Each structure stands twice: as structure tokens, then as C-alpha cells.
Amino acid sequence: MNLNLDSDLARRMADPGEMAAALAAARAEYRRLAGLGSGDKDWPVTGWLRCAEAAEQLDVIKAKAAEIRENADVFVLVGVGGSNQAARALIEAVQKPGGPAIVYGGNTLSAHGVARMLEAIEGKSVYINVIAKNFETLEPGSHYRVLREAMAKRYSKEEMARRVILTGTVGSRLEQIAKENGCTFLHFPRRVGGRYSAFTPVALLPLAVAGLDVDAYLAGGLDMERQLAAAEGGIAAEYAAVRYALYRRGFQVEMLSAFEPRLYWAQQWWKQLFGESEGKEKKGMLPASMINSEDLHSMGQYMQDGLRFMTETFLVVDDPGASVVIQPDPDFGDGFDYLDGMDFANINRAAERATIQAHAAGGVPCTMLRLPRIDEHTFGLLYYFFMVSCALSGRLLGVDPFDQEGVEEYKRSMFAALGKPGAGR
């Protein structure tokens, strides 16, 4: 089972010379990244390139997840940005039944949102996983406070130690807290940034708690790692090159479209990856997303007929994962008899094909990324593919895909406004 990238329609709208040069540059950049050694400039931030190395502490994670699944009614995943998106996207896409309810915390400053999170754990057996790379980010830090307070009213110190799992970098304050309180500590590898942490303990514990097959997921990442290595960046270099060649022709937005609503959080993950990696120095494509067919009734108008400055990448899923056939109802007279006997899976596919055709005819460069199905292995393939693509794409653009100075800037001014010691006013 594999991913398939079809960029023919999109490439037609790029300058052929520009496209060839971008592809050669993307491949060269892939070779450079893949051959990095510990003395290289990018070494400190590319630990994610080798899935097997990124996936630390698997045994600890599996054992703890089994305990949580056995004992918890609610599991709160406390993290923001790269510290929760990969797990959330896969959990929400696969929607495995059973296990504790999963609540996402540490990702808002809304009092209403925090109150709902606290309500969700009231009277329930709760475990929490606080994930923060350097443990300075306001949202996870503040949510950990209120969750701790709520839990300490019900649980002894020993029980709290069992129920709180902390994920951070070795040497961080969070590791000290884990030691002081006897909590399980999971590694946020130092050489991996948040949005590239999909194959690290950051995502692996929540995935295992949700009952997902982490081995199949990691195998997917490893499969893609091998494929790209065997073909000088393969489809990742191709995707990066196409978007760069189109960007050079004035296309400034990439719309990621899907006809499966359960891919909504995968789109959010993708937006974070590309937005935070590329939007720098007044450069970069704006990542946007649509869930169809619903958004065809809103943004569809713009895509078809608005300004021509966006490309569109369709996440096409081969296996619909369900079948619902429309039964005849001849006497009702609702005007929909032409659908008799049709499966929604085929209706959705027909809508998808029609949309691709119409948008391409309307002047949108369309790329299709085919996913065999929505499962753990496919997400492994997908995440690795997009992470490498993003690193290559950022390099083609001439920005550093691994930093996020813009985000740090807003954090600094917020800390100052809140009176954090040392932040200035």
C-alpha cells in the first residue's frame, strides 16, 4: 500500500525550465539532508529524518498506554501546535472505538474552553499527558496548573504520579518536575521540532492510548523513508518542486482539499507544518484547506471563478471505508430517483472527479495525492512524505523550515503583556 502523487495537471501550468530546475534543486537538497552528519548546520533539527531513531521509549509507551486504556475514562492530551497535531489528526481520522474519551487541552486561552475541559474530567477516572518541548508555552503550562489542581483534590500524591505523564526534552524543567513528583517522563527528542515530531513519543503515547497500531504507523513512516531514499527524494522532491515552480509563476495559496470530513485534522496538521515552516521573510505559499462537498457550497465558488492565485492539492482516498446504498422510494416523488441503487462512496467519488475537472478547467493547477485508505500505515507514509516535502520546499524558497521566529515574536509580546519575569514590558 502506497501513496501516489499525480502532478501532471499542475505541472502543465508551470514553466518547464523552472520546473526542471526546481526538481534538480529539490533532489540535491534531499541528498544533502539525507547525508547530514553531526557537524552539519542542520543536524540539530533533523532528528526526525530517521523514523526508527525518533521513536524512542516504545516499550515504556506501550505499557503506559495499556495501563491508561485499562483505568481511564478520560485522557487529556495537553499540548499545542506541533505538540498535539499529529496525534490528533490520526486519532480523529481513524476514529477507533473503545478506550478512554480523548480531550484536547493546552491549546486555547479561552476561559470557556478551559471550563469545558475541566467539566469533561469531573467525576471521571482521568490521566493526562502534558507535552511541551521547553515547557515555556503558556497554553500547556497554564492548563497543567488547573488540571493539577482539579486532580489533586481527588488523588493522592502516588496516584497523581501514576496519572500524569510528562513529555519534554531531557534537561528541561518538565523533566525535573517528573523526577520530583515520580511521574513517567517521555522524551521530546532535542533534535526534533514540534511540527516534525510525528514519529516521536510526542505522538506515540496518545496514539497508543487511542488504541491505534503504532507499529503499523511507524512501519508506514519507515516505508516512505526508504522509498524517498531510493529515489533522491522521490515524490517529496516532485511535490516540493511543483509547488515552488507554481509559486514562481504567481500562485500564492495552496488549497488542500479532501472529500473525507475525517481528514479535517490532518489538514490542520498540514497547515501548521507548512505555515510555520515556510511563512517567513515575506515569502511562502499560504496553506488553506477545504472539506468537500460542504465547502464547495462556499469556497467552491472562489476556487472556480475567483482570482487565479491558488493551486489545489486533493487528498484522494481510494478505500471509502464504508458503504451506504440509496434505496428506491418510487412513490415519494422527491426528484432524486436517479440516485436509486447508488452507493454514497461512488457519489462522493463522482463529485470529487467532477470538482478536479472543473477546477483544472477553471485555471487551478491541480495535484492529486492518492491515499490507499485511512489507517495507521497510510498516515505513517503521509506524515513522512509531507515532512520531507516541507523541508525541501522551504529550502527551495530560501527560508529556514525548522525555525519559527514569527511565533516566538508573538509569544514574547504576550509574555510581556502578562508580566512574565524577564520578558520586559
Ligand code: PA5
Ligand atoms: O512546531 C513547533 O515548533 C511549534 O508549533 C511548537 O510545537 C508549539 O509552539 C508548542 O511548543 P512547546 O512544545 O514548546 O510548548
